[in-house]
Amino acid sequence: MHRIRTISDLEELRQSILAKRDPEKVVIGVCCTTGCQARRSGKVIDAFENEIREKGLQDKVEIKKTGCHGFCEMGPIVVVEPTNSFYCRVGTKDVTDIVSETALKDKVIDRLLWKHPATKEAVVSQNDIPFYKKQKKVVSHNSGRIDPTNIEDYIAVGGYSALAKGLTAMTPAGVVETVVASGIRGRGGGGFPTGIKWRICSSAPGDTKYIIANGDEGDPGAYMDRSLMEGDPHSIIEGMIIGGFAIGAREGIIYVRDEYPIAIQHLSMAIKQAEEYGLLGHDILGTGFDFTIRISRGGGAFVCGEETALIISIEGKSGTPRARPPYPAIEGLWGNPTVLNNVETFANIPKIVLNGAPWYSDMGTAGSKGTKIFSLVGKAKNTGLVEVKMGTTLREIIFDIGGGIRKSKRFKAVQTGGPSGGCIPISKIDMPVDYDSLRDAGAIMGSGGMIVMDETSCMVDVARYFIHFLMFESCGKCVPCREGLKQMHEILKNICEGRGQRGDIELLSDLAGVMTTASLCALGGTAPNPVLSTIRYFRDEYEAHIFEKRCPAGVCKNLFEYVINQERCNGCTLCRLRCPQEAIFGEKKKPHVIDPQRCIKCGICYSICKREAIRVK
Amino acid sequence: MDLKKVDSILEKHGYRHSEVIGIMQDLQEIENYLPQEMLRYVSGKLELNLTRIFDIATFYKCFSLVPRGRHIIRVCCGTACHLGGAARNLEQVKRLLNVEEGETTEDLTFSLETVNCLGACALAPVTVVGKDYYDAVHPGKIEKILSKYYPESKRLPDAQD
Numbered sequence: 001m002h003r004i005r006t007i008s009d010l011e012e013l014r015q016s017i018l019a020k021r022d023p024e025k026v027v028i029g030v031c032c033t034t035g036c037q038a039r040r041s042g043k044v045i046d047a048f049e050n051e052i053r054e055k056g057l058q059d060k061v062e063i064k065k066t067g068c069h070g071f072c073e074m075g076p077i078v079v080v081e082p083t084n085s086f087y088c089r090v091g092t093k094d095v096t097d098i099v100s101e102t103a104l105k106d107k108v109i110d111r112l113l114w115k116h117p118a119t120k121e122a123v124v125s126q127n128d129i130p131f132y133k134k135q136k137k138v139v140s141h142n143s144g145r146i147d148p149t150n151i152e153d154y155i156a157v158g159g160y161s162a163l164a165k166g167l168t169a170m171t172p173a174g175v176v177e178t179v180v181a182s183g184i185r186g187r188g189g190g191g192f193p194t195g196i197k198w199r200i201c202s203s204a205p206g207d208t209k210y211i212i213a214n215g216d217e218g219d220p221g222a223y224m225d226r227s228l229m230e231g232d233p234h235s236i237i238e239g240m241i242i243g244g245f246a247i248g249a250r251e252g253i254i255y256v257r258d259e260y261p262i263a264i265q266h267l268s269m270a271i272k273q274a275e276e277y278g279l280l281g282h283d284i285l286g287t288g289f290d291f292t293i294r295i296s297r298g299g300g301a302f303v304c305g306e307e308t309a310l311i312i313s314i315e316g317k318s319g320t321p322r323a324r325p326p327y328p329a330i331e332g333l334w335g336n337p338t339v340l341n342n343v344e345t346f347a348n349i350p351k352i353v354l355n356g357a358p359w360y361s362d363m364g365t366a367g368s369k370g371t372k373i374f375s376l377v378g379k380a381k382n383t384g385l386v387e388v389k390m391g392t393t394l395r396e397i398i399f400d401i402g403g404g405i406r407k408s409k410r411f412k413a414v415q416t417g418g419p420s421g422g423c424i425p426i427s428k429i430d431m432p433v434d435y436d437s438l439r440d441a442g443a444i445m446g447s448g449g450m451i452v453m454d455e456t457s458c459m460v461d462v463a464r465y466f467i468h469f470l471m472f473e474s475c476g477k478c479v480p481c482r483e484g485l486k487q488m489h490e491i492l493k494n495i496c497e498g499r500g501q502r503g504d505i506e507l508l509s510d511l512a513g514v515m516t517t518a519s520l521c522a523l524g525g526t527a528p529n530p531v532l533s534t535i536r537y538f539r540d541e542y543e544a545h546i547f548e549k550r551c552p553a554g555v556c557k558n559l560f561e562y563v564i565n566q567e568r569c570n571g572c573t574l575c576r577l578r579c580p581q582e583a584i585f586g587e588k589k590k591p592h593v594i595d596p597q598r599c600i601k602c603g604i605c606y607s608i609c610k611r612e613a614i615r616v617k
Numbered sequence: 618m619d620l621k622k623v624d625s626i627l628e629k630h631g632y633r634h635s636e637v638i639g640i641m642q643d644l645q646e647i648e649n650y651l652p653q654e655m656l657r658y659v660s661g662k663l664e665l666n667l668t669r670i671f672d673i674a675t676f677y678k679c680f681s682l683v684p685r686g687r688h689i690i691r692v693c694c695g696t697a698c699h700l701g702g703a704a705r706n707l708e709q710v711k712r713l714l715n716v717e718e719g720e721t722t723e724d725l726t727f728s729l730e731t732v733n734c735l736g737a738c739a740l741a742p743v744t745v746v747g748k749d750y751y752d753a754v755h756p757g758k759i760e761k762i763l764s765k766y767y768p769e770s771k772r773l774p775d776a777q778d
Binding site: 034037039072075217218220221222223226227258259260297298300301313316317318319377378379383384449462466475580602603 | 633634635636642669672673676677679695697698699700702705708732734735736737740741750751755757758
């Protein structure tokens with residue numbers, strides 16, 4: 001272990017790590033974060049390690065656990081250097097081949113490569129896959145390349161150089177002004193200029209100040225924060241230390257969701273290693289600056305993503321928001337000035353400090369600088385995390401990177417910004433994505449969830465889903481949010497279940513106005529957005545539910561029936577045998593029928609039919 | 618109640634009131650829920666009002682005041698999972714186990730919970746049993762998944778590993 005006491009120590013360490021590396025050694029990188037682990041990448045790693053041990057290849061091949069590559073749908077992902085082969089959906093059965101062919105003979109294994117869906121052409125390198133071509137990886141650059149549990153891997157790629165530069169070549173005010181000039185805005189949802197927040201906090205009176213990283217990623221459908229915490233935890237830590245130096249704080253806290261066990265594990269390891277190397281704690285890099293970081297685990301409350309609620313939660317109470325002002329930058333944790341930023345914001349800071357504000361502000365649009373990670377999920381063909389420059393159009397993200405819609409269905413809408421966001425229709429598909437354009441379209445940037453919907457997604461059901469979500473997550477402190485959500489949910493539920501009435505749409509809009517104006521915090525204030533944006537762009541779907549008692553997408557259970565397409569059904573009997581209600585009849589090898597009286601619409605037949613003969617009417 | 622374990626957790630957190638949420642998370646790991654007597658004991662040891670402890674225990678979703686099963690089923694109801702049919706999956710689990718959300722089966726094998734988002738959205742719809750993740754779940758798969766957690770004699774013949 002090397003305790004780093006000066007800047008030159010850090011550079012020496014970096015050189016010695018690089019010198020120790022054997023250029024002849026093959027590196028097999030296996031993603032070990034949540035997405036790939038869910039697909040048993042842990043077993044793949046074990047199998048590789050066994051294989052290497054059994055064949056005595058320890059000197060020739062290295063197995064590296066890496067962070068997320070973003071193309072989570074294709075996991076477990078394995079990348080073999082130096083051929084740079086990008087292997088998808090790797091299982092334990094593929095391990096022997098990868099070692100004997102690719103690692104030892106530099107031969108690429110065709111069956112494991114990504115194939116272009118139209119041309120069936122196999123692509124070897126990650127950069128040639130359309131999913132990656134239009135991306136600009138800045139914040140997520142290291143993730144997937146380095147071992148997040150090994151600080152030396154981070155140092156080897158230039159990690160902690162920004163800290164060294166900030167602490168020795170810059171003043172705290174200089175760091176703040178660099179962040180201001182970069183134009184970066186908060187990546188958690190609000191989009192407040194980060195530099196301005198730092199400036200306010202640094203000039204706020206008080207000797208004790210705090211830095212808090214918000215890793216309470218509550219928006220359903222967004223997971224870039226998890227990926228960063230798991231795949232590149234040191235970049236967040238480095239950003240926080242620089243932040244502490246800039247505003248004059250000596251203590252930092254990372255607030256992480258309890259649902260993210262691997263993130264907590266990797267962050268804890270990273271903090272411990274940074275302390276051991278002298279990059280955290282007392283007298284960092286011999287500059288006399290002290291800074292510590294600890295982790296606070298969340299308890300599964302969505303409202304704790306709101307800054308005042310999060311701070312109260314760290315203080316050990318139930319996290320209910322309070323009125324602002326005073327803002328946390330003036331009066332935050334324990335009443336002291338506190339900078340609270342999203343983990344993705346902090347991960348941007350080392351890049352800004354190292355490369356300078358002009359480099360950063362060159363990317364993006366007039367009001368939104370830099371890059372943003374989006375979680376492109378839902379009905380797109382290629383799903384996962386994508387990082388693009390601000391101002392990239394929705395079409396580029398969904399159709400070029402995402403590859404369009406699955407199963408040749410039609411694109412209907414994209415939902416951005418989580419429960420506070422909205423649904424954007426096809427007419428706005430060429431809109432450049434930034435904070436302001438999304439707001440004008442009735443949605444928000446939020447934390448960067450981008451959920452693609454097709455013709456099988458019911459927009460009224462989506463609105464009901466978000467309101468139901470928020471109804472349970474509302475802390476109940478203020479009336480407009482607590483009661484407004486309950487009433488809105490009641491109306492939407494009635495519409496979805498076939499009890500909608502004339503006037504419901506207007507009533508929803510009225511309620512929305514009151515909630516937006518009178519709620520205490522952003523949870524209630526933005527809660528009507530999913531309803532308002534779906535009414536704005538998909539009013540016809542509401543009307544079909546209310547007046548025709550029909551769910552065009554076939555989602556709302558009371559408003560559709562399952563039927564079997566007589567031409568497609570070949571009488572395989574699978575659905576008949578699995579139906580829990582014995583509602584399906586028919587002879588072997590002859591088309592079957594469903595008895596609508598017995599059918600409870602559990603969806604088993606629909607999901608298991610191999611010929612897609614079961615349809616929604 | 619294992620007082621030694623409880624005391625060592627309180628010790629680890631230095632009896633700090635600000636860490637009461639972390640303390641309770643650690644305590645919950647002992648028996649998978651927070652028994653009342655344990656909370657009363659902790660309240661005395663920390664010299665912290667019992668109402669504050671119950672406030673926290675009922676506010677945060679991660680805490681349970683009733684015993685839970687050996688395997689906790691968490692059906693993810695995030696947006697991507699919802700679009701993929703999470704609601705149908707949840708109904709199927711309820712039907713098969715005859716429990717509602719937040720309840721435990723009589724034989725204490727399973728507890729059923731929903732979760733807002735597990736951050737594995739590209740694999741939607743996701744359901745987690747204990748620490749095992751299942752991706753692209755549909756109603757037809759659920760019986761097979763659950764049967765893995767019963768003793769071998771009760772398993773379906775083709776239950777996957």
